[in-house]
Amino acid sequence: SQKIEQNSEALNIQEGKTATLTCNYTNYSPAYLQWYRQDPGRGPVFLLLIRENEKEKRKERLKVTFDTTLKQSLFHITASQPADSATYLCALDPPRWAGYSTLTFGKGTMLLVSP
Amino acid sequence: NAGVTQTPKFRVLKTGQSMTLLCAQDMNHEYMYWYRQDPGMGLRLIHYSVGEGTTAKGEVPDGYNVSRLKKQNFLLGLESAAPSQTSVYFCASSSPRAGYLENTEAFFGQGTRLTVV
Numbered sequence: 001s002q003k004i005e006q007n008s009e010a011l012n013i014q015e016g017k018t019a020t021l022t023c024n025y026t027n028y029s030p031a032y033l034q035w036y037r038q039d040p041g042r043g044p045v046f047l048l049l050i051r052e053n054e055k056e057k058r059k060e061r062l063k064v065t066f067d068t069t070l071k072q073s074l075f076h077i078t079a080s081q082p083a084d085s086a087t088y089l090c091a092l093d094p095p096r097w098a099g100y101s102t103l104t105f106g107k108g109t110m111l112l113v114s115p
Numbered sequence: 116n117a118g119v120t121q122t123p124k125f126r127v128l129k130t131g132q133s134m135t136l137l138c139a140q141d142m143n144h145e146y147m148y149w150y151r152q153d154p155g156m157g158l159r160l161i162h163y164s165v166g167e168g169t170t171a172k173g174e175v176p177d178g179y180n181v182s183r184l185k186k187q188n189f190l191l192g193l194e195s196a197a198p199s200q201t202s203v204y205f206c207a208s209s210s211p212r213a214g215y216l217e218n219t220e221a222f223f224g225q226g227t228r229l230t231v232v
Contacts, residue, residue: 008155031212032219034219034220034221036221041226042225042226043119043205043207043223043224043225043226044158044205044221044223045223046220046221046222049219049220089157089158091221093212093219096212101146101165101211101212102148102160102163102173103148103209103219103221104160105150105157105158106157107155107156107157108157
């Protein structure tokens with residue numbers, strides 16, 4: 001089965017710096033890799049999706065990279081703000097040949113941005 | 116724009132009691148899911164459905180049952196609640212992957228915090 005590793009330790013950074021979060025997976029590469037944001041007491045909210053043949057995706061201050069050789073995705077938030085403080089989850093969408101179609105989520109990494 | 120709505124938001128049960136969690140979505144999504152989220156464990160899939168009238172087991176299905184009688188609703192039942200089922204439960208829905216450009220992002224409800232004493 002697919003396993004996902006996200007850093008369990010919180011990432012503390014200063015406002016204005018770039019936050020970089022890591023998502024590593026084992027076994028086969030997913031068809032899609034997704035990133036979600038979760039605030040305390042709320043459900044996860046979708047941020048970005050990157051496909052297996054894409055190296056990089058950007059949306060405003062967010063950037064996601066996908067390296068199938070390293071089996072790794074990096075999630076960057078540039079010019080970080082205290083409002084970016086949240087837990088960020090990565091999720092893998094399996095390829096069609098895997099025989100199932102449900103997302104597998106990592107445990108998430110908490111980001112704390114201090115003023 | 117309601118999206119995914121879960122009821123109730125909070126519930127306290129005594130061991131052995133039963134209850135049903137209701138999830139409703141208004142986006143005409145085919146797929147619906149029930150997850151539980153526990154500290155240090157992340158989101159774990161309980162059951163899911165790929166269409167009206169279908170259900171399938173996820174990673175942690177024991178102690179739970181589900182039904183999808185209508186496309187917009189997905190019910191999660193606990194027949195005999197146990198303290199180990201104390202958790203936050205999330206329902207989600209998504210569109211199936213119809214083609215390479217299909218976006219399979221999941222939309223989540225606000226969660227149900229269940230405590231079993």
